[in-house]
Amino acid sequence: MDERAFARLAEEYAGRLYAVAYRLLGNRADAEDAVQRALLKCFAARASYSAQWAVSTWLYRALTNVCIDELRRRRVRTDGVEPPAEAATRPPAIGERIDLTRALASVPREARALLALHYVDGLDYRELARIRGISVNTVKSQLARGKAILKRVLQAGGHDGSD
């Protein structure tokens, strides 16, 4: 893959990568930083990119690794207390958005990464499994666990979550 092709690809995916990173890291600066780092990693390794992987798998894998490393580092730095997620850049359409953002911060890292990938880009279980290097069944159970935590918040907010 030549530099030009990679640059086009990077621009095409930057937005989606950012959305995933933002929901994982909770603030704009860290999210932008993570996107750049992930893309630079892929750029440096573009010679070893093999076409048997979908490009999205490759980019998302690099991104989630960078984000999860960052979360891990943060955990050490803040001694277990993750900083509260910044309020969403858009004003909350409904009150539940803030609750959800907060609830998302309490979802375990791996499940949160899967939720983000699933809802930002609509990736299916098989692709999620490839991106994270885990089995399809683990993907399913992690997603279900993450969703259950968020669902509880939705229901507590007076919504039954199934209308």
Place this chain on the structure above:
Amino acid sequence: MDRTDDVLRELFAVPAPPTLPGRVRAALRRPAPTLETLADRFRFEATERGVSRLVYGRGREVAAGRGRRHVEQARVELGEYLAGRRTFFTVPVDLGGVAAFQDQVLAEARRIPFGAVSSYAALARRIGHPQAARAVGNALGANPVPVLVPCHRVIRGDGTWGHYAFGAALKTRLLALERATPLLVGDTRTRIVCRHGCRNGRRAGEDRRVVFASVADAAGVGYRACQVCRPADDPEPWSSDPTGRPR
């Protein structure tokens, strides 16, 4: 599909800042830093006795009197090392502040030659505490002078890198650099063999230089060891097998 899906899809639809594509383009145009340019990002602390601390990134240099000389020497040697022009350090290191066990671990780590690797368990065996692999790892992790005391040459028994104070990526680059840098350089006219980076060895012009893998190899074709850098083969060779098991 229930309502949760819709709500979550909406939650995850975060618009990217409009400046992002431009920044990505700019980042891709900037060349990745080479190891050589990284040399400027290290900060040293030194006492009268030698370099006592090496940190990466922002920080202030702390040294007084003779310590300043040590810092200057360390900076030059580290630059040459990262540029692949040096395989050993002559700048003194002051490990005065460390506890006895860590001192023992660091001293043993310094004996691992350039280009070789050992495992935490093998190092633990060498210092006579075969059960203490984990403690060895902790002692190396708290190494106050990384690179100068080559804790990056210690990897996990299964062959994976393990942790590194400056990040796994730098550990990889340092080990790759050491694999690619010649160990011993001989001068075809004086027939003296030096460790790569010795000031005597540098006097030889490019056309007079030969590379050797060991002092024994060099001696076999009539070269003698330099009196300044004193190259010597390790009588008890360090394995390049990370498990360190006797072969």
